[in-house]
Amino acid sequence: MAAVSPASPPCPIVLPHAVSRLRAERQSRSTRPFLARGGPKGERCEGCRLRPSHCICPLHPTQATHAGVCLLMHDAEPLKPSNTGWLIADVVAETYAFGWSRTQEDPALTALLNDPQWQPYVVFPEEFVQPASRVVRTVTTVSDTKLFDGTLHMAPPPAASLAPRPLFILLDATWPEARKMFRKSPRLDGFPVLSLHPEQISRYQLRRSKRDDHFCTAEVAALCLDLAGDQRAAQTLEAYLDIYTHHYLQAKHQLPPDWNSHAHQQLAALQASGNDSDVKSYQNNS
Numbered sequence: 001m002a003a004v005s006p007a008s009p010p011c012p013i014v015l016p017h018a019v020s021r022l023r024a025e026r027q028s029r030s031t032r033p034f035l036a037r038g039g040p041k042g043e044r045c046e047g048c049r050l051r052p053s054h055c056i057c058p059l060h061p062t063q064a065t066h067a068g069v070c071l072l073m074h075d076a077e078p079l080k081p082s083n084t085g086w087l088i089a090d091v092v093a094e095t096y097a098f099g100w101s102r103t104q105e106d107p108a109l110t111a112l113l114n115d116p117q118w119q120p121y122v123v124f125p126e127e128f129v130q131p132a133s134r135v136v137r138t139v140t141t142v143s144d145t146k147l148f149d150g151t152l153h154m155a156p157p158p159a160a161s162l163a164p165r166p167l168f169i170l171l172d173a174t175w176p177e178a179r180k181m182f183r184k185s186p187r188l189d190g191f192p193v194l195s196l197h198p199e200q201i202s203r204y205q206l207r208r209s210k211r212d213d214h215f216c217t218a219e220v221a222a223l224c225l226d227l228a229g230d231q232r233a234a235q236t237l238e239a240y241l242d243i244y245t246h247h248y249l250q251a252k253h254q255l256p257p258d259w260n261s262h263a264h265q266q267l268a269a270l271q272a273s274g275n276d277s278d279v280k281s282y283q284n285n286s
Contacts, residue, residue: 017089018097019071020046023078026099030079048090048244049081054251056243059264061091061236061271066142067166067228068094068118069221070109072181074173075099084218085172087244091237092221100171102184113187118167122188123220126195128179136192139166142229168194168224172217196223216241232270239267 016024044050047057069092071085078085078097089095098109113120119140126135140163169188171178182188198215215223218241226234242263250257258264 018095019073019078019083019086019089022073022097022099023086026075026078044081049086050244050247051251054247054257056247059240059243059267061240061267062093063091063230063233063236064093065225065228065230065233067139067168067225067230068092068096069224070112070120070167070169071095071097071172071217072100072109072169072185073097074171074177074181077172082248083172084216084241084244085170087218087241088170088221088237091233091240092225100173100181100185105187110187112167113191117164119164120167120169120188120191121194121224122169122171122182122191123194123196123224124171124178124182126193128182129193129195134191134193135195137195137197139194139224139228140164141227166224166228168221168228170217170220170224194224194227196220196227198223232273236267236270239263239270243267 043052045052045055045057047060048055050056069088071088073083073085077083078099085097089097096109096112098106112118121136121139126132129135169191171181173181218237222234222237222241225231225237243261246261246263247257
């Protein structure tokens with residue numbers, strides 16, 4: 001294994017988030033270790049799932065957001081090192097994660113979906129939605145509520161009449177699994193379905209779809225955050241995904257990561273800036 005740049009910072013202690021807790025719960029029910037296919041071999045960091053030599057925990061970029069994310073994860077997804085729902089939970093402070101079940105109701109999920117501070121949106125392509133009247137293309141934005149103060153704290157609602165914040169429900173699975181989950185999740189039938197129509201193609205490289213318009217979960221989350229007015233968080237998640245992909249592939253090929261790559265520089269600029277208007281779109285610079 002090639003040596004990592006001496007400029008790489010020491011690994012801090014990263015607190016568990018919703019996806020890491022779900023992974024631990026899923027591991028406790030496993031009768032044998034999960035063996036990832038095709039990725040880096042050997043020991044992995046518990047904080048970022050990468051080889052310790054390629055750890056990105058020092059870059060952990062948690063953001064406060066107007067929107068929240070609810071991940072419904074297919075059975076094996078929390079165990080996969082290539083799962084990008086983990087990256088969403090790293091970035092978006094209010095990320096919730098639940099294992100998907102066709103028959104069992106999770107009381108915590110039910111409570112979240114019934115919480116009046118949230119307006120849940122199921123994110124899925126409109127071509128699979130019936131009736132079509134469920135489909136929406138806009139959500140409540142930051143400017144609609146005037147609540148978000150740009151820090152890791154949310155100001156208390158001054159009035160109960162304020163519009164609820166968007167909660168994006170993402171089905172975290174392979175595409176065939178996600179279609180099954182969408183069809184067989186009656187608890188989601190009462191919520192609007194947000195259909196995205198991005199102009200760019202997917203840049204995700206760790207698990208490839210046969211179609212360029214199929215996005216990984218983190219890419220979908222970034223598009224949703226941008227739509228909700230959380231541009232800085234969206235750009236942060238995009239840069240963080242690119243960094244994770246680079247470190248993952250470099251470890252796989254036994255090469256050192258480039259700590260001065262465009263994505264690393266972009267993430268550093270985003271973390272240094274507290275003003276959305278001061279940061280150019282990451283996609284336009286890629």
